[in-house]
Amino acid sequence: MPPSPSRRKLITLAILLALTQPACADWRTALPQTHLTGSGDFTWFGLRLYSARLYSAGSPQRWNEPFALELRYHRALSRDTLIDASLSEMRRLAAQPPSPQTLERWANNMRAAFVDVRPGMRITGLYLPGQGCRFYVDDQLRAEVADPAFAQAFFAIWLDPRARDPQLRQRLLGLAEEDRGG
Template identity: 65%
Template structure:
């Protein structure tokens, strides 16, 4: 007869492994694409963004996923630094130096160097934080709701760098 403690450990291990291997759609099985569009920089198409929501509108009180499909190679350091720059810009001085240090480390652990065709998806979990998936595999969970809001604001804040992309993501303008 098998040891009950051994079975319990095996079940726990399988649960942890399956949740770590599951992609963001496991958490948002009813998510539908709200909108999407391309982000270009000096005429170069860097990525295609898509916003997935559980309702017909974006709501910061509901979980959502932002998917970025890359068309150009970029280093992890470039992704981290560009994200931090936008988070600072949108934070209007409310982003503290200790936030920058913690957030830099978190993004360095979550992101990778990207090549054309790679996909990074961020899953926003209100009041909890967020998770990042690289090509459908969980890369990092960040249990910091302030970070999560600041990060996703890069695309969804009214002062976002690319207001047309924001409108498209929110389904308020024609999608590409």
């Protein structure tokens, strides 16, 4: 005897939940070997906007190893503000200006990944070398971006030697102690 329609729906729901389980898991299941490499706060005109933490398997971070960058926000910011600021920094750090089509694609990637943030919210980005990246909002997978060039350009905002806040970069990479001791 075939299952009833309600039982079929229940079975289908159970299968869907089982198949989507990895997507619901937080970022730590994707990078279990990582540890906190460094952390610091980003301030703008005296306002603390977010606290950043870098998790990696090695120290300092290298572009050929996966890592996670967690931003915990202390101020409310719109998704559009996050996207505009990110694109501005990605353009500033680019060796050659990205094409308008590339910038539009990158903006769309971030539109899918980001939300309006409130104090206490976290957005964590996972850098996956040669693959792209994933973004989690408060430990829930929000978007996957299969674009290695976007991933490197995005995370360069914090990790490139020309980053807007060189002290935050040093702290994230676990190098700030060496600077003070020298």
